[in-house]
Amino acid sequence: MPEPEAQRRYLALFFPFLPVDRRARQRSASGAPDRTDDAAPLVLVEKVRGAMRIAATCAEARAQGLVPGMMLADARAQIGHLDVEPHDPLADLKWLERLADHCDRFTPLVATDPPDMLVLDITGCTHLFGGEAALVAAAEDSLARFSDHVRSGCGDTPEAAQALARFAPGVTLARPEDGDVVLRRLPVAALRIEEETETALIRAGLKTIGDLAMRPSAPLAARFGEELVERLDRLLGSADSRIVPRRSPPAxxxxxxxxxxxxxxxxxxxxxxxxxxxxxxxxxxxxxxxxxxxxxxxxxxxxxxxxxxxxxxxxxxxxxxxxxxxxxxxxxxxxxxxxxxxxxxxxxxxxxxxxxxxxxxxxxxxxxxxxxxxxxxxLSSRLGRGAIRRFQPRDTHIPEQAALTLPAVDLPAPEPWQAPQPGEPPTRPIHLFDPPQPIEVIAEVPDGPPHRFRWKRQQHHVVRFEGPERIAAPWWKHAPGRSGLTRDYYRIEDARGRRFWIFRHGLYDSERPDPRWYVHGLFA
Missing domain, CATH: 3.30.1490.100 (DNA polymerase, Y-family, little finger domain)
Known part of the structure; x- marks a missing residue:
């Protein structure tokens, strides 16, 4: 019989003041002076619907009652002297990704949960550090150089680990056979639901996860939505839940x-x-x-x-x-x-x-x-993976789309190109113009081969021609009743021995009253 799958374990790392910690570390790295202990509380603000609102705060400002989402004017009224700086969410995201790269040393399965959390799948990795508690201690110690405030939580599901990191940091969730008392004591905010739903639950007397777990799921879904029940099942492990790591696990x-x-x-x-x-x-x-x-x-x-x-x-x-x-x-x-x-x-x-x-x-x-x-x-290692390219054929009859150039290291050895019959000229030119260049053509009859054409202010007298080779437009890519124009290609040679590949764009009278001509390529 196959062995049962090992119980998965997850570690969540919560950075409640990540924007402020990032700013402090980057100021220190650039040589700028650090903020003194008696400096004013720091808040980061952004414009929301024309008004300045707080996006992040330092620990001191949070302790004095300032929270994200508060109007800056209200914050100034509450605290007279504030240090205000603009919020940079993109820089915060890059900082979180840098933290994720750092945590890659503990497990290859690391997921970001913007704006302020990482989730690590530590299944099968704890023995390398002497156990789960030792791994968590090592992670917190190594992250101390990036943040002064790191909260951790371990659980059997990502949602459980995240909830513990936010609302019960440092507490390790017991195994399923030992019960889930810690989780059931958490507030309903641990489900990370919308504020309106959270308020409705509290007014209904459902203040903790345990209060919800004791109720049948059908009435909860009918009153508060199916999303609430799904989040509760994932939190308690009743439904399977996994993380999506930033990088796929290597072979x-x-x-x-x-x-x-x-x-x-x-x-x-x-x-x-x-x-x-x-x-x-x-x-x-x-x-x-x-x-x-x-x-x-x-x-x-x-x-x-x-x-x-x-x-x-x-x-x-x-x-x-x-x-x-x-x-x-x-x-x-x-x-x-x-x-x-x-x-x-x-x-x-x-x-x-x-x-x-x-x-x-x-x-x-x-x-x-x-x-x-x-x-x-x-050559690709020295010059870059895109510097050396190789032609890749495509299954299409449109000449300019018949081949693509892709990085040579991405493709296997190409199949041999189809060579013309001995003694026969090639059917396609070596060089194609993108886009085809317009020319002025004189023909004996409107739908006949070219007799003379003018290109780049020079007259070319046609002495030999071969064609036409008719190439229809991809009708399946056009709207019904509006197909593209047909091309009639000719291989021609002028009086000086130069060979061209030209085409008439559109059938005479049936598609266009005055079809235009283009030179598409040059033969060697």
Whole structure:
């Protein structure tokens, strides 16, 4: 029989004064003087419907009764001297994402809950830190450099952990077999419902989660809405609830922690080479190869550095991987600074594909396809993933849409291009104009081939032509009764031997009384 799935555990980290903490840390990093103890209480304001309202406060202002949403004029009337600054929600969101990157050292499954909370899925991670309590203590201690106010809560569901972090910080939710007394004592505000619904519940005498849990769900849904019952079920674990992590879990993950931070980039790359060897062994056991490798360096002060490379073919050669990583490292405009040292290095392989052993040629040496792929990988790592591009054919009859250029590392080796029959000219030109360039054409009959045309102030006399090749417009993309114009293409050669690809846009008389002509491409 299959083993039952382990009980999931979640850790919520609540930052009640995140905007103020961000501002203080960034002022300190820029060398600006910190606020003194006798400074006026700080509030951050934003304009809402033409009026200035408080968006965030410091702990001192909150203690004196100022709360988000209050009119700034009312706050000034309550406290005579205030330090007022504009609110920057985008900077707060980026700061929260930075905190999420920092918490990636505890678990790869980290979700942001803007504007002021993180949720971590710590299932199967607690033994690395000596238990759940030790993991929570380590997380709070490491986040102390980012915020003076961190509240935590652990639960069997994300909603339970969030509720405990907001309303009962530091209290660990008991296991299901031990009961959920702590959760049931929380106020109904822990459900994070609308203010009108919360007020209605309190007026009805339903003030705690336990009061709601004792009532049948059908009357609650009928009176207060189904959303209330759904939130209650997720909070108490009656309904399945999971987080959506910022980054998808990688296929393979390898990490190395250091008792003492390493302060040299060379030593960090040597440690990364060991992780690359472990990744190669794991990929070899699976018969797979990696297409995307990402290394993250965790600095002791909480900052992280990322180093990522991609390959056009699956690979599991650690030496080849390290060459690509060194190429990428040398190409960084902002080099990796060890600072006070790295205390952890992680290597992940988000994308893997089947990889069979390479077939060698009879005279020895690897096939040229792998050598070409290695060249693409080195150039893409040095110049950027979008610098080296490859044509990708598309299933369409429209000439200008028949191929796209995409980063070469994203695509497998292309299929051979269809070559013309021996002795026959190519059916498509090497160069296409975007958009096609208009020309003036003289033809013997309106719907016949061109006899002479004028392009860029020069006359061209047609001595040979081939066509027309009729290409209809994609009628399924146009409104009913309004199909696009038909194109009649000609391959022509002028008196000086130059070859052009031109077309008449629209059928004479049936689609347009005066069809226009364009040159679309040039043959070699």
């Amino acid at each position: 393979l993950r390898f990490e190395m922690r250091f008792a003492e931070p390493i302060a040299r980039t060379e030593a960090a790359m040597a440690a990364l080479a060991e992780l690359a060897g472990q990744a190669a062994e794991a990929l070899d056991q699976r018969g797979m190869g990696g297409r995307h490798f990402a290394a993250r360096f965790y600095r002791s002060d909480g900052r992280t550095f990322d180093l990522a490379v991609e390959s056009s073919l699956p690979m599991r050669d650690p030496e080849g991987l390290m060459r690509l990583l060194h190429e990428r490292l040398d190409a960084l405009s902002d080099p990796i600074d060890p600072g006070f040292g790295f205390d952890m290095i992680r290597l992940i392989v988000p994308r893997i594909e089947p990889l069979t052993p390479a077939q060698l040629q009879l005279e020895g040496g690897a096939v040229s396809e792998e050598a070409f792929a290695a060249l693409i990988d080195r």
